Amino acid sequence: MTGVDVSLLIGLMLALAVSVGNLRAWKWLLAAAASYVVSVVYWRSGLPYAAFIGGLCDAAICLTVYFLAKFRWEMWVWRLFQFSVLVNIVYLGGELQAWPSLSHNAYSIILEAINWAALLWIGGNGAIQAIGATDAFPSAGGSLRRLRRALSPLYRDRKAPAFTKAGH
Amino acid sequence: MDELTTLAVKALGSFGGAVLALVFQPPLNTRDFIIRSVFAFLCGVLFGDPVRQQYLNWPETWQMWVASSAIVSLASWWVWGAAVRLIGAYKGPK
Numbered sequence A: 001m002t003g004v005d006v007s008l009l010i011g012l013m014l015a016l017a018v019s020v021g022n023l024r025a026w027k028w029l030l031a032a033a034a035s036y037v038v039s040v041v042y043w044r045s046g047l048p049y050a051a052f053i054g055g056l057c058d059a060a061i062c063l064t065v066y067f068l069a070k071f072r073w074e075m076w077v078w079r080l081f082q083f084s085v086l087v088n089i090v091y092l093g094g095e096l097q098a099w100p101s102l103s104h105n106a107y108s109i110i111l112e113a114i115n116w117a118a119l120l121w122i123g124g125n126g127a128i129q130a131i132g133a134t135d136a137f138p139s140a141g142g143s144l145r146r147l148r149r150a151l152s153p154l155y156r157d158r159k160a161p162a163f164t165k166a167g168h
Numbered sequence B: 001m002d003e004l005t006t007l008a009v010k011a012l013g014s015f016g017g018a019v020l021a022l023v024f025q026p027p028l029n030t031r032d033f034i035i036r037s038v039f040a041f042l043c044g045v046l047f048g049d050p051v052r053q054q055y056l057n058w059p060e061t062w063q064m065w066v067a068s069s070a071i072v073s074l075a076s077w078w079v080w081g082a083a084v085r086l087i088g089a090y091k092g093p094k
Helices: A003-018 A023-044 A050-068 A072-095 A104-130 A142-155 B003-024 B030-056 B062-089
Strands: none
16 A cells, blocks of 8 residues: 555545544445545556546446435535546546547546545535534524535535436 | 457447446436437447548557547537537427
8 A cells, every 4th residue: 555545545534434424425435435446456456448447437436426416515526526537538548649648647646636625525515414514503603604504505405316317 | 350349349439438428418318318328329339430530540449449439429429419409499489
């Protein structure tokens, strides 16, 4: 395990710890962790087209979130992993010399940033929901109320359901 | 590479492109999903290789067949959606 892996593992543990009781957050955190493990193990085994496998794992997360998400904040996880899929496609295309290649350092840094953003986003929103901060609390003071008002749309039900649940 | 394998490679690329399209641009309902999937898959299989040769100028390897079929499939998924929306927008009053 490298330093990056260890720091991500610590980040995952923290995110899991702060969102205890929020099973939806745990589900997405563990899915992201599984995707990271599969793509990293494949990459380090030296097999070809690792970016393809990474993209496939991220696409699987995207589809799972799209079909199972309930709240609006979860749909941002979908957007985040869409970006990750896109980065993998760009890197893979460069590897195949279909277009100018993206440097491996840039690729790794972008993916790390996405992983950390996912941990922060899911952990943060999971924690906010887990402590019940999204429920009504009339005694809350001015700045807290303003913050709650700003964040509250994230905890409403998503705007459009998955196409399988949509009417004709 | 024999003809059947070539077709399988193109079909694989088209399928991949349709899955990618689903990731980036989900359809409105199940009917739209079926129509778009079939359209994107057929476009990828039929036009993937001509597009690779004529416009992309990519070398003739199986990876490029997969990639070009996937790109055509992805683009046709988007084009179908855009066309349906445009036609819908210009529909006269009921």
